[in-house]
Amino acid sequence: MNKQEYLESIRSRISAMPADDVNRFMDYYSEMIDDRVEDGLSEEEAVADMGSPDAAVEQILEDMPLTKLVKEKIKPKHELKAWEVVLIVLGSPVWIPLLITAAVLLLTLWIVAFALLISFYAVVLSFVVAGIGGLICTIPLFVAHSPYTAVLMLGAALIGVGIAILFVVSVKPVTVGIFKVCKASVNGIKRMFVKEK
Structure with a gap:
């Protein structure tokens, strides 16, 4: 894949973003490829060194604030006609509660995920304290x-110390996993706003 194909692949995936942001990201990735070519790589090697267009889009989504994507998506592309405004107003008893429900469900899932994480830390800490306390009480x-x-x-x-050691070993993977799930859910929401029309 050459530079132009790589950049066009990225551009097609983020075309729903604001034009100035698309141009900024295109300039950034173009410059990155040019820097690699200046360092002695061929254009194809430089593109291969950049990673896949999907990985670039994921990085772009992480860097782009969700609020900016939402504002761009809901901004009308043309002047709303009277009948469109009437339909929006008449439909509001349906779509506003659905929108609020979706937001509350997502927020609830995040709260539950972090509550599970805090509970996991509490269990690990209780086994550590129980194990150490038990060892002290034997004297x-x-x-x-x-x-x-x-x-x-x-x-x-x-037994308490052994279980604590097992849990302590799994603390980092569980924490990283929960944060990855939350990050993936935010990126999934962002992806919905950058889909092509």
């Missing part, structure tokens, strides 16, 4: 000459 039991109870407490504490 007075040994001192009080209650070896059976001390061994039982030591076993429970080691």
